[in-house]
Each structure stands twice: as structure tokens, then as C-alpha cells.
Amino acid sequence: MELVSGEDIRKCYVCGGSETYIDSEGREHWSCHRDEKGKWTGNWLCNTCRMNTDKKKKYYKDRYNEIKYITDCRNARINIKSEKCKGCIGAQICAITLGVGDLNIQMDNFTYYVDLSEHTKYGYCEVKTATFNPRDGRWYFNKIHKENFDYILLVCMDQYWPWKNILRIYAIPSDMIMTSTTITIYDNPSRKTWYEESEMDEKPFNDTYHNMDINKCPVLRKINKR
Numbered sequence: 001m002e003l004v005s006g007e008d009i010r011k012c013y014v015c016g017g018s019e020t021y022i023d024s025e026g027r028e029h030w031s032c033h034r035d036e037k038g039k040w041t042g043n044w045l046c047n048t049c050r051m052n053t054d055k056k057k058k059y060y061k062d063r064y065n066e067i068k069y070i071t072d073c074r075n076a077r078i079n080i081k082s083e084k085c086k087g088c089i090g091a092q093i094c095a096i097t098l099g100v101g102d103l104n105i106q107m108d109n110f111t112y113y114v115d116l117s118e119h120t121k122y123g124y125c126e127v128k129t130a131t132f133n134p135r136d137g138r139w140y141f142n143k144i145h146k147e148n149f150d151y152i153l154l155v156c157m158d159q160y161w162p163w164k165n166i167l168r169i170y171a172i173p174s175d176m177i178m179t180s181t182t183i184t185i186y187d188n189p190s191r192k193t194w195y196e197e198s199e200m201d202e203k204p205f206n207d208t209y210h211n212m213d214i215n216k217c218p219v220l221r222k223i224n225k226r
Helices: 047-051 054-066 083-098 203-211
Strands: 002-004 028-034 040-046 116-119 123-131 138-141 151-157 166-173 183-186
Touching: 028 047, 040 047, 083 116, 083 123, 083 151, 083 203, 123 138, 138 151, 151 183, 166 183, 166 203
Parallel strands: 123 151
Antiparallel strands: 002 028, 028 040, 116 123, 138 183, 151 166
16 A cells, blocks of 8 residues: 555556545555556556455455454443444344345454445445434434445434334445545435435335344343353
8 A cells, every 4th residue: 555645646547536545644545556476567556446356355354264353242242332232233134134144243253344245236235323313413424434345324223222213224335425434314404415316215124123133132242241
């Protein structure tokens, strides 16, 4: 990975684009394109194309299979009120409804680079879950890295805990997301929004949620466990 200033104009060998991920210090992230022997071809890869190569995905899969470390997830110590647990619930709702695997569980790693296994329509999906903020009238989703997925599923829960219902759900393709790592969904937007056409029917997902027994989740901390 090479970090360069915005004045150094480069073009991606794969997608042909001149934009890539820009970090908080304003530096662009570019990678060298290498041939089968590992030699630099003189071309560049934007961050999105670098992360979407089969080689890179295999690297993450192999790396996470090989590195075994003790985590709360593996030892059933996750608090049901934690953000990690809430995210896990959202991922399982989407996995069950779409009929795909939850890779966090299948790969035994809750920091896996993408949440759901490949779907025939949506490809590899990331899932983000947010509780409605009635004061601001919005759902706020953060830590979004568009280079890791084909679609992101935004699960908009109600304001209660435990949640009573899923109020909305969106399936947004990665190419609709700019460089921002956050997305805000408004309950009553003042004008038409860019994500409006990505809204899905929330009923099947809500039905899944109401039929789930959260207490049977293998990573949750049991109340009587010391």
C-alpha cells in the first residue's frame, strides 16, 4: 500500500477510476498491481479493487483461519446489551431471511471482513444495524468500508430495547456509496434521498426477527454463567 497526496493523479488498472480511499489526513491509498510472479507491472490499483480481488479475499480467509485467539465471542461472554451483540442479531436476521450463511459464525471470527456468504442477487453482504433515535429522527450507521462488500444491508430497528420491530431495511450496492464511512437514514427526509430506491420490504425480515430465539445464540453470555 502506498500513501500519496491528492496532487499525485493515478488511475486504477482494473476499474479505470482515478479515485480511491482517502484517509483522515487526506492521503490517497493506492496499491501496486503485480503479475503472477509478484513483479510490479507499473500499474496501480485503487483500494476498492485491491480488496475485491480473489487473492485478497483468500488472504483474509486463510489468515483468520490460522490465527486463533481467545475472544468473548468464542467463550460465550457477549453481553446482549452490547453493540457487538446487536450487530450479531442484525446479521443473523438477514442471513436467515436471505437463506445464506453468517460468516462471522461460520468462520469463527467476529471481525471477518464481510458478514454474509454469497447471495445470488446481492453477492457478499455487509450488515449494519441501528436503533432509531427519536430525538434526531434518524438511524445512524458507521464503520462502513465499501471495499469489503457487494451490497450493504441497513437494518433500521425501532427505539426500544429489546427491539419490538424492524421498521425499515435497505440493500445498497457498494458503487452507490462514496468515500464516506457513515450513512444516515432519516425517518422523514425533507427531500428525495439517494437511498430511497434501495428500500426493501421489511416484513420478511421482521417475521424472522420475531421467530428467533436470541437466548440460544452460541456467543451470548448466559445469565447464570460465572
